[in-house]
Amino acid sequence: MSDYEVELFREQGFSRKKCPKCGRYFWTLGERPDCGEPPCSEYSFIDNPPTKKRIELNEMREIYLSFFEKHGHERINRYPVVARWRDDIFFSIASISCFQPWVLNGTIKPPANPLVMSQTALRFNDIDNVGKTGRHFTMFEMMAHHAFNTPQERIYFRDETVELCHNLLLELGIAGEDVTYIEDDWAGGGNSGPCFETIVNGVELATLVFMMYEETPSGRKEMDMQVVDTGYGLERFAWVSQGTPNAYEAVMPEVLGRLKNELELNEDHNILREYSRIAGMMNVESNADLKQLRKRVADNIGIPVDKLISVTKPFEDLYAVGDHTRALTFMFNDGVVPSNVKEGYFARLLVRRTLRSLKNLSLKLPLHEVISWQIKSMEKYFPEFKANREDILNLAEVEEKKYDKTVIKGRAIVERFDEGLESKGTEKVSTGDLIYFYDSHGLVPELVKEFSRLKVEIPDDFFIQVAEKHTTPKKEDVDRVSLPPGLEPTELAFYRDERKRRFRAKIVRLFDNYVVLDKTFFYPEGGGQETDLGEIDDRDVTEVIKKGNVVLHRVKRLDGLSEGMMVSCEINWDRRIQLMKHHTATHIINGAARRVLGNHVWQAGAHKSEDLSRLDITHYASLTDKEIKEIESLANKVIREDRPIKKYFMDRNDAEEKYGFTLYQGGAVPGKEIRIVDIRDWDVEACGGTHFDSTGALGCIQITRVKRIQDGVVRLEYKAGAALERHRKGIEEIACEVDLQHLGEEELKELAAIFSVSIEKLPPTLERFRDEWQRNLKEIRRLEETIEKAGVYSKKYKKLPVGDAFKSYHQLFSEWKQQKKDIVKLREELVERVEEELRKKLESDYTLVDDVRMVKQLTNNLEVKNLNQLANSLLEKNALILIANKSGGKANIVVASDSKYSAVDVAREICKRLGGGASGNKRFSVGGGPSAKLGDVVSEYKP
Structure with a gap:
């Protein structure tokens, strides 16, 4: 018997035919000449639905689920559209993706067997066709019934699958003669098997896949688990049963109706029907x-x-x-x-x-x-x-x-x-x-x-x-080490006792400065938590990593060690305790962030080191000071309440059913069993890290920094334990250094924010602003002298602000800002004066050189942008403008030319005599050099 010959076809007299148009084989009742699928046949259900009644979307979903429940299937809820249990796709693209890879590879049992569901799915491969073809969606519901057959337990396979499908169609009132089953072959993800495309009146309503082979280099190999993988398009079932011109009208009548009420559309039913049909x-x-x-x-x-x-x-x-x-x-x-x-x-x-x-x-x-x-x-x-x-x-x-x-x-x-x-x-x-x-x-x-x-x-x-x-997530390259063959899994003894500091273990393998033990209490780097450090027989352990099921301990030297010997191991306990505090703090902060900001918050990354912990969360805006304080306050409330923290292994299906997919805050977790970290009534996650037994052990959490690291992701940095003590001591030292020892961290943060720096950078920043205040005052006095307005601006700044340090620093910043504004105003006045002088020179006081009007202007204390502005605004036809500015020991030269003389050639010649250089083009050039000979060089220059 072929893979496509099923009991239903034999019992009911289906005929196997070859479509004369596409060449595919199909099964049908009656005398249908072709396979029934476009382009071999067109839609015939529009305005003529084949079902016994018109069925709206939600009713159709319930009819489907109830039908399979009546036939021995357990109904399960939809999985999220975001495939957080997987690291190879972003979205659930079909119902079977909910059970890959763990069910299909035999690691875990399915949540029910057989089961029925209506899975929301997203696909973007046809996004440009959405709205145009009448049938394409980015989001759709794949109704499905699945059976997972193993050598130990057969549920059902081809015969029963086709019979269930056919009986569902008949129950909906679709005539058996209107249904065709097209033979096809499905392959994907290294598996394959025969399948039927189920066609009714021109539209494919379902695909029935019988996953039974593994594709290998030597050919097909029969799988141990044979899977019934079906997909029934809910939107298409609703469309066919209603006979609307396109699927959208059947799926979203309320929303489309409201949109149409806002528009004046020429809704020609005949055109829309013909459009979808073709x-x-x-x-x-x-x-x-x-x-x-x-x-x-x-x-x-x-x-x-x-x-x-x-x-x-x-x-x-x-x-x-x-x-x-x-x-x-x-x-x-x-x-x-x-x-x-x-x-x-x-x-x-x-x-x-x-x-x-x-x-x-x-x-x-x-x-x-x-x-x-x-x-x-x-x-x-x-x-x-x-x-x-x-x-x-x-x-x-x-x-x-x-x-x-x-x-x-x-x-x-x-x-x-x-x-x-x-x-x-x-x-x-x-x-x-x-x-x-x-x-x-x-x-x-x-x-x-x-x-x-x-x-x-x-x-x-x-x-x-x-x-x-x-479409596909990028995977990080983690293959730093190649394992020698024949290694047994390392016993992860730290899960038995997270408080074990010293232990004895046997060396099972030595290679490349790595020691493999039969068991270990060293925590390997993972889940964002840094590795434990310590010693193995007085040799420093500098790194611990987990490769597959084997834990590798990197040491500086292997001399004196041999395979089979027992060794004494000791963990750096201060570091372990600190890492435990920071990892536990991460779970507490994450729970607080979700409560303050909303359920859209998901962990987008995390790192737990000895000195600092950080958590990246998804959020659409920068956090306000109020939100940050609320998160910190909630986190510390949980610590004060000393809530118990339970850590235990649990069957993956049971955990997902009990806690949902927020378990995977830290990303996809492999294995049949997953380790649960449960902070009572606060946060439950799948996590392999080390944690305390209650929240009170942390003492306190402080959020030290919050920043938006990219659009849609906010990073929170925080400290607890000894790291927080060091941080607070450092803040006290900074406060003393800037004579603000009476202030708390919040006031220092306020002051640091005024100067746009972190607290750690306050001392050098304040010193720099004092120096700039003095330089600004000198610049103001120089400019006042140049435009003959001595004291008009500078009289405001008699001396550096002193007195109460906090107030004086506020005043320092305020006066520094005002100085900058005053300098701009003074320069504007100076520019106006220079411009007036240059205009007069261009009119009557120029030097005529080969019929070109050349004007020169010496200035002081202007910026290059001021010189550019002057040259561009004054340049006239057949003119050559040369402006030279002296500021300190530097000279700036700007040349503008609308004449036979090249501006860049003129500038280079002048700057060469100064000992500098210039760049630009024929019309405009900027240069500079030492200012010592500026006056003489400019006055003597002739092109």
Whole structure:
């Protein structure tokens, strides 16, 4: 019997046929001549649904789940759209991705067997087709039933799978004669197997995959576990049962209805129906495909293409808004914060595409308002949306404001880029340039086209190209050491007793300055926690790493050690205690941040060292002082309450069911069992680090620094234990050094913020400002003397501020700022005087050299930018302007020429005589050198 011959086909008299159009084999009841799938056959369900009644989306989901429950399947909840349990993909792309790799490789059992679910999934490989074809979505629900068959336990396989599918279709009222099962072969992730594509009236409703082979270099090998992997498209089932012109109308009627109420659309049902029908016959992947689709539809209906576009283009944008805001609702709810990296990149991509579509529709609706409609339409079936509503809408609102700022800056960015291309003789903005604008500056290609004066052609698959660059997470190279063969796993004894300081162990292998023991209480670097240090038989342990299941201890020398000998080991206990405090502090801070900022907060990175701990969290804005204080206050409240901390191993499925996927705050964790760190009623995470038994052991946590390290990610730095004591002692020493020993850290922070430095940099900064205050005063007096206004400004600054140190430092900064303003004003007055003198010289007091008017001007205490301003504003035709400025021991030369004399040649000649140099072009040049001979050189110079 072939892989495709099942009991149902034999019992009910299905015929196996070869499609005369595509050549594929299919099974059918009746006399169907072809496989039934486009382009071999077209949609026949639009306005003519094959089901016994029209079924809306949520009802269809429940019918499906209940059907399989009745047939022995256990219903399980959806997994998040963000695949936090995996490190090879960002999003759940199908129901089977929820069980890879741990269930499929036999590490753990499935959460139920057999099971049924409706899994929300995201795919971006067809994003440019969304809204255009009538059937493409970025976010969709894959209804699925799975069975995991092992040699010890057979659940069901091909026969039962096809029978269940067929009976479901019949129960929906679909006639058996309307169903075809196309034979196909599925492969992916190193596995393969036969599959059926289930077609009804032209649309593929389900795919039934029988994963049974492993692909090896020597060919197919039968798997130990054989998996029923099915996917039923919820959106397509709703579409087919309602017979609407496209899937969007069936999936989002409430939201689309509200959007239409805001618009005046020419909704021609016949055109939309024909458009979807023909789009279903085509694989629209390029702009050429889209043009061909529009021409075919226009020809069929008998209208010009431009009229067709005028009807369909607004609907393409409308449907894109509906799909993208629906996807964003799930992404924001499940913890994605828009950014320029990882999963956040795709959220930002959808936001910006949505805003562009809203603009195309001339809709002034805020993004968060449309998302609020999505929440309202779905919260009954996804109650988590109601609980997280505020978070979801905040994310949308903040991201829209960021985009508005991007647009404001965008024009200048594109103009500068145009100038660069034009200087190279380029007249066109390439696709690569468009991707650069989007990735580096957040500018969608339509904006670039609007802002650019060059030719811009936008590829129809632009966002598909962009998404492909970011689809797969980048993996860090951690293969620093190659293990010798034959090593048994090291017993991780520190999990038995985190308080063990000294122990005896046997050496099982020595290589490359590494010692492998049969057991170890040394904690290896991992989970952001630095390695333990210590000694093995009086040899310093400088690093401990875990490679697979083996722990390696790096020592400075191996002499005197041999395999099989027993050794005495001791951990640097002060360091271990400090690392434990900082790791425990990280869990406490993370729990506090989620409570203060919202459930969208996820750990984006962490590091725990002896001196400092840091936690990177996803958040859409910089933290306010109030938020920082609230997080710190909450964290210390948890410490004072001395909450118990439990650490235990738990079956992965049981842990996920009990605690949810917030377990994976620190990222994907391998293994059948995962270690849980549970701070009572505060934070539960899968974590392999070392921790105390209660929160009170930390004593206190202090957040020492907070900064935004990239868009969408905020870093909190904090200290506890001995590190905090050292920090506070250091602050006291700094306070004494700047005569502020009576102040606390908060006041010092306030003072440091005024000078835009950290507390540690206050002493040299204050000294520098004192010196600058004195230099500024001298500069003010020099400028006053130059313009004959002695004391007008300088009388305000009699002496350096003294008295109460805190107040005097405030006054120092205030006066320093005012000095800078006064210097600018004085220079402006001086520039006005010099300009007036130069104008008079150009009119009547110039030197005529070969019919060129040459004027020279000597000045003092101006800046080069002032000289540039003068030269550019005064330059006239057939004139040569030479301005020389003396400031301290330096001379600055600016030459402007609109004559036969080259400005750069003149400047170089003068600067050469001074002992300096110049650069520029024929019209304008800047140079300089020592000022000792400046007056003589300038007065004597002739071109």
